[in-house]
Amino acid sequence: MSKFSPKEFKHVNYNWDDAVAASLQGVEELVYRSNVLGDDQRVTNTGGGNTSAKIMEIDPLTGESVEVLWVKGSGGDIRTAKKENFSSLYQGKLDALDDAYQNFDVKGYKTAGEDAMIGMYKHCTFCLNPRASSIDTPLHSMIAEKHVDHLHPNSVIAVASCKDQELLAEKIWGGKMGYIPWMRPGWEAAKKCEDIYKGDSDLLGILMGQHGHTNWSSESKSCYETSLWVIETAARYIEEHDKGAMTFGGARVESLSESDRKDLLAQFLPTARGLLSNKVKFIGTVQTDDQALRFVNSVDAQRLAKLGTSCPDHFLRTKIQPLYLDFDPANDDFDTLVAKFNEGLEQYRIDYKAYYDACKRDNSPAMRDPSPTVILIPGVGIIGWGKNKSESRVTTEFYNCAIEVMRGAEAISEYTALPQQEAFDIEYWELEEAKLQRMPAEKEFARNVVVVVGAGSGIGKSTAHRMAKEGAHVVCVDLNADAAQETADELLAIYGQGIGVAGTGISNCGPAIALEGNITSRESVQDMYKQIILAYGGIDNVIVTAGIFVPSDTAGYIPDEKWGLTFDINVKGLFIVADEGNKIWKQQGLKGSLVLTTSVNAAVAKRGSFAYDTSKAAANHLVRELAVDMAPLVRVNGLAPATVVKGSSMFPRDRVIGSLAKYNLEYSEEWETEKLRNTLAEFYAKRTLTQEPITPEDQAEAAYVLASNKLSKSTGQIISVDGGLHEAFLR
Known part of the structure; x- marks a missing residue:
């Protein structure tokens, strides 16, 4: 040696x-x-x-x-x-x-x-x-x-x-x-x-x-x-012995530019996710680095992909072989890509069943989902799929390993894969099946991508934590990018690591990511969804907690331009998020849910908050309109909180002090903000039937239930979480 x-x-x-x-x-x-x-x-x-x-x-x-x-x-x-x-x-x-x-x-x-x-x-x-x-x-x-x-x-x-x-x-x-x-x-x-x-x-x-x-x-x-x-x-x-430019027989197609590739993937991924998820949902990971592109673009890619992987560790995650799409972005358009995927997916499932039937033994476990876990698209890259981000990321990583194995073997000799029977005996090994059966049951949102808009503070932050607890992949969106990142970092510290920032679509994010988003701008919302798709492959549940309350003067009025801002955020912003999300849900064809945060103020007329209260009344009706428009694919419901002071960005220190003064409550300017907030929250609690302060966690629990299948037959409803304000009772 x-x-x-x-x-x-x-x-x-x-x-x-x-x-x-x-x-x-x-x-x-x-x-x-x-x-x-x-x-x-x-x-x-x-x-x-x-x-x-x-x-x-x-x-x-x-x-x-x-x-x-x-x-x-x-x-x-x-x-x-x-x-x-x-x-x-x-x-x-x-x-x-x-x-x-x-x-x-x-x-x-x-x-x-x-x-x-x-x-x-x-x-x-x-x-x-x-x-x-x-x-x-x-x-x-x-x-x-x-x-x-x-x-x-x-x-x-x-x-x-x-x-x-x-x-x-x-x-x-x-x-x-x-x-x-x-x-x-x-x-x-x-x-x-x-x-x-x-x-x-x-x-x-x-x-x-x-x-x-x-x-x-x-x-x-x-x-x-x-x-x-x-x-x-x-x-x-x-x-x-490396073959340099002639590795894998040389290039057959050219890669799309980064911008064009992202645009194509943003269209394709939801469609692919919907078609793949005919039994259970999948989370995606995209790999578009030079190594991946060199292979998928090559002359030999189709031949080698058909052979399948060689190492058991590889094909246990990538299946017997990937789905290769004979696509050339220089000559084929998006509709052609979708058509080829539909055709390829159908044939893959037929071939997989034939493989199972030909190789199964008397004691073999039942056939698993015959859908591919790896898709190869020339000019675009590799897409891996799994039950969660971790699995799809590892699947993509393992196929990347398989590519390197094929590169090395073809450089020094000729690549060979395991015979199908040998591969089957590993894939359907009784011991491997027993390991799968021992795994704990998946949590309710384990395969879901949940977008929480307003996740940087208050109700949104609590909702992000609540959904993550149920296994969701949580996208933390906020106008304040640092606040969104803080929430995402909290989730990553609890549920698993990842860079936590979307954008590339490559396998660099974990069970939570942070995005900056302005819901009053359609362009910003479109970019938000695009980044989510590149990170995970699609969406399942959207919960909007973002809103604004503009303090009025002593007479209860705000400037005219603040009326516009209030309605832009509290009404139009909700519509834009719903409208752009609906396009993705339609692409996927998968059931989803949308929860919009309104307010009990929508049903209670009172002094001092004209713009806020009327905007929330409009939001209540928007919920009903959207429920009709987005049915039967998406359920739309509203969450109507009463005054939530704890952790709310709508209750900065100066507003809390103003409210304490308005109600002639005892306080001191020297008190810490949290003590001021608790004093105001206790005051509001005394006006309710339950006599307890309303917390962000209370709202988060309701948001979770509305998004879940626990209320799978409810849509167009407004659920009040207000501690019992009889003024807001349904009339």
């Missing part, structure tokens, strides 16, 4: 820090090695690969020192793994399992006996560790070295996917890597690796056909460096 110095690595990052490693022992050192490997996605993909160490531990029952295999358990990701993500098993008991395996009726590695071994790992658990063992546990157990890495780097899988993969393994790694052809992960594959390991003490690792590689060492740092050497060596060989 010709080692590289840390500074010589070009295709991976050398992240090992001796000072950090020296302070760690046992499992913590294993966690460290795992994390530094996972930090570089060229080493292994999200959730892919596993690492292990055999460590001497004290048996809690006997007090004796025993050898324990710590190995990354089922699920999780080595980049973020902690100690609790590793399973621990008595090495001695794992060794004894081989006799148990031989007693099963084994006629090949794809047997009930093979799968039954998974259940046997529980009998080997050390110290009642609840982490489920990985299917790769025997691979780590049977390699007798102290440290083992099993990884799925693109460069290595590229070699493992070539038609002459065994010969290339010998040539590229100079005889230091053993080889086994494709075998489904499990006991039998591990036995093959064990035989190779025992048969040649000079080997540093094993190339696993269509899968990845395994390497080992007596020391953790050495194991890490060997992993990098395997990957770097393969990547350099591929680089030496």
Whole structure:
């Protein structure tokens, strides 16, 4: 093995820090090695690969020192793994399992006996560790070295996917890597690796056909460096044979400009989402970087896409193959793209059913949704779909990995994919199905994109939090961009990370994003929706809490121009948001809901707020008009709060003081704003039947119920959340 110095690595990052490693022992050192490997996605993909160490531990029952295999358990990701993500098993008991395996009726590695071994790992658990063992546990157990890495780097899988993969393994790694052809992960594959390991003490690792590689060492740092050497060596060989401009046969079409691409995607994504979501809704992720475009634009893209992916980790997320659309933006228009998508989607579903019927076994799980999870559009990019943003982002990432595998394989040889039966046996593996069945039930809004306009403060902020709690992807929109971002950041801190800013449509946002929006401007609202579509693929629920109250003079009047501003925001703005949203709902053809915030003031005549009260009365009727116009696809309802002081942008300090003075309530200018607000809120509460202050959370709960299926047969209704103002009772 010709080692590289840390500074010589070009295709991976050398992240090992001796000072950090020296302070760690046992499992913590294993966690460290795992994390530094996972930090570089060229080493292994999200959730892919596993690492292990055999460590001497004290048996809690006997007090004796025993050898324990710590190995990354089922699920999780080595980049973020902690100690609790590793399973621990008595090495001695794992060794004894081989006799148990031989007693099963084994006629090949794809047997009930093979799968039954998974259940046997529980009998080997050390110290009642609840982490489920990985299917790769025997691979780590049977390699007798102290440290083992099993990884799925693109460069290595590229070699493992070539038609002459065994010969290339010998040539590229100079005889230091053993080889086994494709075998489904499990006991039998591990036995093959064990035989190779025992048969040649000079080997540093094993190339696993269509899968990845395994390497080992007596020391953790050495194991890490060997992993990098395997990957770097393969990547350099591929680089030496790279075809440059003729990669994938060269370009067949030219990419659209960024502006034209976004315009096309803003039209196409809602249509595609609606057609794909015939069983359940999907969330989208768009990838339009140079790497993605080089592939989808190429001569060979259609041929290679049809072959499908090679590595099990890839096609479990991308399915057996993507949907490729034979589209050329230089000659085809939007209607042609939609027509080709309709035709392609129908054929894909037919082909998928044929694949299922041809490969299914007596005990196979029922056929899953036959829709594609990856769409390739020449000149435009890659669109990945999943049940949430995280899944669609990972799906897109994995197909991007598949592209790199195909690039490498085609550079040095000829790319080959797994046979369909082998792919099916992985996709519909009973163990994989059992894992899916163990997953918790999805929350009500898990597949929904919920737009909250006015999310920067008060009712809007509380509504954003309430919808996120139900699993929604929340778009926080506000005229104050910083306030919108603050709310989005709060949600990301609770529910998952992401950059949180929309705009590119590339996989860089998480379960919440922030957008600036002015609802009085149709152009601003159109841009808002466009960015949402590029981030998630469409919309499902829109909740508008934005509004304005312009303080009047002592006689209760405001200037004429303020009347216009009040109606622009409280009425026309609501209509613009609804009207532009309706265009997207119609494109999708998916049921949706719209909740507009009005006010109980719409039904109560009183002094001092002419413009506000009449604008809210108009908003009430707008709700009814929109309910008629947008039926049956979209339900439209109104939320009518009474005075909500807490956290409201409509109650700045000066207005609160003015109201306290107006009602002759005791206060001091030296009081903090929150104390002033609480005093006013308590006063308003005394005017209601429930005698309790009305909070933003009260309104958010009502907004959630109106948007949800709990009131699926209600539309055109105004729900008052006012603590019980009898003056506003329905007449």
